[in-house]
Amino acid sequence: MSATRTQEVDGEAGYNFAYLDEQTKRMIRRCILKAVAVPGYQVPFGGREMPLPYGWGTGGMQVTASIIGKDDTLKVIDQGADDTTNAVNIRRFFARVAEVPTTEATAEASIVQTRHRVPEDPMTEGQIIVYQVPQPEPLRYLEPRETECRKMHAYKEYGLMQVSLYEDIARFGEIVTSYSYPVMVNDRYLMSPTPIPKFDNPKMDDFPALQLFGAGREKRIYAIPPYTKVKSLDFDDHPFAIQQWEEDCALCGAEETFLDEVILDDQGGKMYVCSDSHYCTKRRAEGHTGTLSESAAKAYAAAVGAAPEPANPGPAKPEPAKEEA
Amino acid sequence: MYVAVKGGEQAILNSHKLIAEERRGDPAVPELTLTQIKEQMQLAVDRVMTEGSLYDRDLAALAIKQAQGDLMEAIFLLRAYRTTLTRFGESEPIDTARMAVRRRISAAYKDLPGGQVLGPSYDYTHRLLDFALAAEGGVGAPEAEAAETAVDAAIPRVTDILNHEGLIEEEIAFDDGQGGEGPVADLTREPMAFPADRDLRLQNLARGDEGFLLALGYSTQRGYGRNHPFAGEIRLGEVSVEFVPEELGFPIEIGEITVTECQMINQFAGSAERPPQFTRGYGLAFGHGERKTMSMALVDRALRARELDESIEYPAQDEEFVLYHSDNVEASGFVQHLKLPHYVDFQSELQLIRSLRKRHGQDRMEAAE
């Protein structure tokens, strides 16, 4: 990552490199540094209006804009996929105002901006993941007053959050939060991991890459430095557990990824495919297959507008055993 | 066969072409010009400038054209543009006492120095559709007659008149605690912090959605935090904007803007330390915006409950509620973001509800046995 001195970009006359002016970028980087120094703590920042609406990733974009340089390679995903409209839109924005190379391969990106998923490919030291945050305050729905929330964070008074988990167990027999599952960072701050599915929470613990979080509308930045402890809240006798599927990915056969449910017809017919589109494509290129027949795979690919993959028999692989973790 | 909601580059580009087509409408009809919007849709331009926090009629007109008349979208466009502008400094505060007044009324007095100047107003029109405006060739160039005597050059403010007797609280500049005037907060540079001081609140309200403030102001009149308001003064006119360049060290006029100002006079029972005085609510907008400034003044006064030791019971008095939800750009973004894919979270919920229902079904079976 390099935040280079900038000059006007040829492509977009009148706009600074990565859209924001240098003063603003500096201000945001100062907030990022503060956030990294206090893992999980929400740093208020003077967020700017961006050309995309609030709620559509302006916070993540401001963080990315402040750290991106000409040497960076950017990947943008939404719900795990590179080709959903909003991911495309944000990638186009940075291509226009920063002219940096973009990629769909997690391993090739220096910066990954994401909405609501952590990539399945493990990330490495030196990479940065920027999360888009709709609601940075994990206590918001329990305590609407901002003044009271700030006290609770300052004094580490998080009993109320634990009570809400107790209520879930009392009412449903289990904790029914399946996304935005609250975590304790560095044994000090309660944090919202953003609406990633709880399936992704364990990835955040001891993560080798830098994790940055930007909330544009609420104007907060927070961060988790590499190799920091991130623990999902639970009870000793109701420990945190991630989602499981009975099925594997119908396209690539993956057993341990987060699966999207895709409805096939109006009789409730469905199939499950990897949410992380790049990861799934990569596996199929390596020869993995799922239960979905070739012709159905072609039909699916045509429906989503991607070029259908040529049939690639590869070395014969036995059907992976369907084991439940 | 289900088709996934994956748009791709091409769909977005096609979508842009479609809105351009819709925006243009029937090609046989002459295209709307910015001048037409600026000249004949002034009140729309005024609102966009006020909530967009940028005084530039041409840019506001462009935003309105680009947004196909959707004023909130136009406000968003203007705000986003404003982000890219350099700030070269702060002007002197505008002095509305020196306004070139075109309209000035007070409900508090029958007559007063400077007089009641009706000016341009829809207040006393009959709301009957005027089909003359629909005719081909329009209404030509109507001309209002000049009055016999000009409006006074300097018209004192009603609140200043009340001040002579000490009947109304004074507006005091923010005290930095060291004998000087503190810096004025700027929401576009720093995030909001609570409890919020009056300068921050007023800025937030000035940028705030007119409809939202109107509803809240209305609620105070209907009993949700009544503060007995009187329209002390509403004035519309031009004020000069002055700036002190470092090199000169004295103020120069850099331009003139039109503003609407509303001062509400509200009731207050004094405490043992202070004799009873009227309290104030303030509203200001770019261009001609009476509804906005009056609503703003009502809500401003309601939000002063804390500093005036009044009990806070109603939404219009709730600082966090009002100030967090007044910005229609933020609100629109977040409400409409629900259109974005949320299928991963929804998938999590589907899984959960299926497993809960399965367990519920099992419980019932066990209970039945």
Add this chain to the structure above:
Amino acid sequence: MDTTSPLLRVRNLTHAFGPVLACADVSFELYPGEVLGVVGESGSGKTTLLNCISARLAPTNGIVEYDLRTKGLTDIYALSEPERRLLLRTDWGVVTQNPRDGLRMDVSAGGNVGERLMAVGARHYATIRGEAEDWLQKVELDLGRIDDKPKHFSGGMQQRLQIARNLVTKPRLVFMDEPTGGLDVSVQARLLDLLRGLVRELRLSAIIVTHDLAVARLLADRLIVMKDGKVVETGLTDQVLDDPHHAYTQLLVSSVLQV
């Protein structure tokens, strides 16, 4: 436990709202295991006094000292805000007149009782629930209602829940503001019985504000009588009520309706 030093010491406590003196120059000491009643009519300043001594309203003058387990007698307003908040959640209890102010109406009874435990780090659901059940039993609430929300409870039940919620961390000092106010007479009587039993069993110290002399008689060992913000009489409960010296106390005692 050193029973010779006071648990709470209040000296020259004064609080003014603007020019109005709500309470003036109040001093007293409370010893472990004692129940002190503060009686007087509305406007006597007793609620303001209670708020000042329970760390919820900083007085304009005077000192309130509490015997902290770790530090001994300490000025509570010299503590930091988080230390005060912790005190209010652990070693102290506050039972408010209106249970809605002292309970989370949208959280189940079990959650209400368990909250203090979770706030200080309890993380075993079954244990927390077990303790909540114990306390619900102690305050004679039906265990079957442990998952119900207090907004569905009667006033008397809400008060019992509020008491349980406060006692779960075994506080040494409990402040109560009209604990039986607004309840039916029979419900009051049973609640007072419960309170008296709990105070004795748990060796609680308590300060109870009330305008109801019958409540004072039943629960308090000592009384202070307030009028217009000042203490006009103090002494052992029976002595003050049976042989009042000050004219105002006499008036109070004689005004009690004999049924």
